[in-house]
Amino acid sequence: SPREQGEWTSTVRAIFSVMCGGCVGLYMALEYFSEQAGLSVMLFVACALVGVFLSFTYVPSKSSFDYLPYVYFAYVAILLLAYYSQTEGSTEMMDDADIEDAMENKLGVISVFAGTSLQIAFALKFRIRSTLERHVRRKRVASDSPFLPAAARNRPEHFRNVSSRSAHREMRAQAVSWMPIVGNIATLTSFAACLMLSEEFANGSALSVFALAPILLLLHQDTMMFPILEDSQRYAPPLAMVIGKLCYDTVLAIAAGPNKVHVLTLSASKVPWMISNIFALACASVNSINLVHFLATNVRTSTETLLITAPLGILAPLFSKITA
Helix, strand or coil: CHHHCCHHHHHHHHHHHHHHHHHHHHHHHHHHCCCCHHHHHHHHHHHHHHHHHHHHHHCCCCCHHHHHHHHHHHHHHHHHHHHHCCCCCCHHHCCHHHHHHHHHHHHHHHHHHHHHHHHHHHHHHHHHHHHHHHHHHHHHHHCCCCCCCHHHHHCHHHHHHHHHHHHHHHHHHCCCCHHHHHHHHHHHHHHHHHHHHHHHHCCCCCCHHHHHHHHHHHCCCCCCCCCCCCHHHHHHHHHHHHHHHHHHHHHHHHHHCCCCHHHHHHCCCCHHHHHHHHHHHHHHHHHHHHHHHHHHHCCCCCHHHHHHHCCHHHHHHHHCCCCC
16 A cells, blocks of 8 residues: 555665566667667657556555656657657658658557557556545445435435545545546547557548547546546547547548549539538438437437437438448
């Protein structure tokens, strides 16, 4: 436990964490970026910082929570510097091989950032979940009566929110209120990095977002970005991201126009084709937005609205001429 760890124990742990994380970064640097000395050094330092962060997040010491936020932001700054170091200089002075190597190095840095950020997000999810569960157990033990009041039986959602807010107040008192915020930043940045990699390696496949959206289940309820994120509400961000990505791909496909010659030969212009797909997109989006709204707010859509919007889901595949 943190109280049982002395200063020398934390120092030894920090040294071993730096060695373990740095060795992983050094291996990746020598394996994939052997010709980039500066990039290798930055990867070594970044992975060493990740090792320290993960070690003291899973098993904290007395003062680890005071400096872990600075460790995280130092890690992000170093990887950003590593990424932008591969964009220096004008491409006019570089040949095709150098440009290709620089692009591979940037994708490699993004891959390292995605993987390490995901590990950080998972570690913070584990730590916050453990803190909240410990708070709930302590509340149960401290309770004088084994029975819940009648109001709690009638309003379980309200009392769950009250319990969560009290747990977050306890986290602020313990100086760990940064954890949900940093966890959300790590989750969102790792998801964005994975999307960038999927656009490069999966040729922008619309199906890749279904595999990446569960990353957003690592999001936390915090005081800045997601003030309400409990129970079924945590499924709203992944679903919203899937719908947003599909709509974005559809808009790009509509703007690009039909890719079949016979479509243009049947009509004098592509305007009817675009109108048909825009109408299909609008029809498909209405019910999806209603579902996201229900998951995010737990407010049911009225019966009259459902009777009007439900048939639109049938019209969408009839008018759509594109897959997304």
